[in-house]
Amino acid sequence: DTAVSQTPKYLVTQMGNDKSIKCEQNLGHDTMYWYKQDSKKFLKIMFSYNNKELIINETVPNRFSPKSPDKAHLNLHINSLELGDSAVYFCASSRPREGVTEQFFGPGTRLTVL
Amino acid sequence: AQSVTQLGSHVSVSEGALVLLRCNYSSSVPPYLFWYVQYPNQGLQLLLKYTTGATLVKGINGFEAEFKKSETSFHLTKPSAHMSDAAEYFCAVNPLEGGGFKTIFGAGTRLFVKA
Numbered sequence: 001d002t003a004v005s006q007t008p009k010y011l012v013t014q015m016g017n018d019k020s021i022k023c024e025q026n027l028g029h030d031t032m033y034w035y036k037q038d039s040k041k042f043l044k045i046m047f048s049y050n051n052k053e054l055i056i057n058e059t060v061p062n063r064f065s066p067k068s069p070d071k072a073h074l075n076l077h078i079n080s081l082e083l084g085d086s087a088v089y090f091c092a093s094s095r096p097r098e099g100v101t102e103q104f105f106g107p108g109t110r111l112t113v114l
Numbered sequence: 115a116q117s118v119t120q121l122g123s124h125v126s127v128s129e130g131a132l133v134l135l136r137c138n139y140s141s142s143v144p145p146y147l148f149w150y151v152q153y154p155n156q157g158l159q160l161l162l163k164y165t166t167g168a169t170l171v172k173g174i175n176g177f178e179a180e181f182k183k184s185e186t187s188f189h190l191t192k193p194s195a196h197m198s199d200a201a202e203y204f205c206a207v208n209p210l211e212g213g214g215f216k217t218i219f220g221a222g223t224r225l226f227v228k229a
Contacts (some may be wrong), residue, residue, distance in 0.1 A: 004157070031215055041152075041202055043219045055215055090157055096214035101146050101165075103217060105157035 003027050004106040006091050012112045013081055020077045021109045023091030031055075032074035033092040033103065034066060043090070049074055078111075086113045116141045116209045118220035126226040133177075133192040135223050137205030140186060147188040148206040148217070149179055158204060164188065175199070200227045 004025045013019055025032065033056070034046040048056035049068040063079045074091060088110050092103040121136040139145065146165050150158040162173025169181040175198075179190045188205060205220040 041222045041224070043158075043204065043222070045216065048215055050213075050215060055213075092158075094215075096208075099165075101208045101210075101214050101217070102148055102160045102163050103158075105150075105159065107157045108155075 004091055004093055004104050006089075006106040006109050008109060009107065010110050010112075012114065014114055015081055015083060017081050018077070018079045019081060019111070020075055021089055021091075021111075023074045023076070023106055025072055025091075025093040025104070025106075027093055027095075027104060029093035029095045029100065029104070030071050031094050031096060032068065032071075033094075034074065034076050035090040035092065037088045037090060037108070039087070047074075047076075081111075081113045083113050086111055116145070116207060116218050118205050118207050118218050120203075120205050120220035120223045122223055123221065124224045124226065126228060127195045128228045129197055130194050133190070133195045133199065133225065135190040135203050135205075135225065137179075137188045137190065137220060138186055139188065139205070139207045141207060141209050143209065143211075144183065145210060146208040146214075147179075147181060148208070149173065149177070149188075149190050150204045150206060150219075151175075152202040152204065152222075154201070161190070161203075195225075195227045197227050197229065200225055 031050045033048045047066040052068045088108045091106040094103045119138045148163045149161040164181045172178045208217045
């Protein structure tokens with residue numbers, strides 16, 4: 001069973017389009033994250049939700065909107081895509097209040113904006 | 115502010131040689147420390163972590179790391195490199211502030227293993 005899954009794995013789209021990436025975890029964790037990894041492998045936190053509540057919101061354009069329908073899911077919607085949005089997006093989960101501070105990552109979604 | 119510095123964006127070793135990947139952190143309190151590995155086209159996976167107790171921690175695939183508070187370091191080592199170790203390695207710190215939700219990652223070190 002996949003612990004943290006993301007769909008789609010690859011996403012190729014035109015500038016100006018709107019797209020969504022979905023993430024699901026079956027680990028029973030209560031905290032989920034979105035990271036952006038650029039071409040130089042630098043990993044940047046974007047958002048984090050704990051029990052469906054937004055707790056981390058780094059300096060991210062408001063074209064990016066996360067949504068957490070329940071503790072096991074965290075989706076990322078991106079409006080008006082730009083060339084600079086091309087990157088690999090990773091979802092992750094953890095359970096820090098129960099001592100599970102390490103993060104479990106999904107396989108990533110490679111977004112290419114043309 | 116907390117930060118993580120990985121010395122060397124690229125490290126190259128021969129197969130069978132010692133692997134040493136360096137990591138220094140800054141934190142106002144002793145944090146939890148982690149090393150993650152990322153193989154090509156995959157997500158990150160945990161290699162090992164330090165929380166409290168014994169300062170030498172062992173992880174998967176023969177890796178280990180030592181927490182040195184006086185040096186604010188958490189270097190990763192492996193006695194003998196295998197070709198399969200070629201990957202990107204990330205050092206990370208959780209400063210345990212505000213519930214411990216935030217982890218700060220270093221910029222990564224790409225390990226090359228030569229035959």
